[in-house]
Amino acid sequence: MEPFMLLPPAMINKMSVHEILECNDQTARFGLQLSASEALELVETRAHSLRSFGRVEFAGGMINKLILRFCDSPFLSCHNYAAALNDLIEAFYYFKNETLDEISDDELIGLMKVYFDGNCQGSLELLQNRELETLARNIRYGLTDYWNVHPNEDDPDNEEVDVW
Template sequence: MDKIMQLQVVKKEEEINQIMKCNELSIQYGLTLTPQDVEGLLEMQHKVLQDVGRVEFHSTILQQIIHEFCDSLFIHKYNYVETINQLLEIFYYYRDATEDYLTDEEIIHYMKIAFDGCCQGSLYYLSEEQLNTLMDDLNSRNDIYEGLAYGDI
């Protein structure tokens, strides 16, 4: 194995280990990831980045999503990995649609409030309807957080 491949393997292992540390928080909610789960999530992240034409170096988006969403009442051990996969995909489409107007943290926080609130755990609603609402609010310069909590709409 040449040096470049060795460095890639080491980098990938370090990335997996960093994401695996999220289990320290998520285990409190009955949610854990295996190294294989993390590899799949990283592959999804790479695919989505290609789809939206983005490049990221040393991204912590996956960790941020896990930390923000692991306490959601709508995420359970049987749907955890798939939900994180879909949230990751939704994040990058939000990121692309908002043209970097919002920070990563603002997008993730917005997604979490909407997911637990008005979306009631619906990934479809979060990815389709709520993105349209966000864009309308941004274009109108409205408070993007107004009406997100369940019962406020």
């Protein structure tokens, strides 16, 4: 068994960019593709966000999960795709902290997508400043239906959110 070895950051970045670019095979059918420079920018955004929010990530793949979850959004186009992904990465790490790590990465990404495509109608500002802030507050206050950011007793569809 080999001892644990740390890879140099440049090697990790190169591997991360390669993994991100592999997502282009799946996102191309939605007219969305990232260039190598855009993929590197996403990796740099992740690194900056991790430092800014005092987080450590041992396994990669969060960027790929965001890409694959959001690629079918009707609110993303080739014109806003890379910029939106950068904002989504920052929001993800910020709200991982704000939700006290009480929900899994996959659940947070799923809720982000539901809110983005639903009530936010593609607005990253509404996603971050209204939906995710309410989600985080609901979690901090211990609400069992924390995902229900707009409770409405007359709306039976508002009872549970399918994040998968």
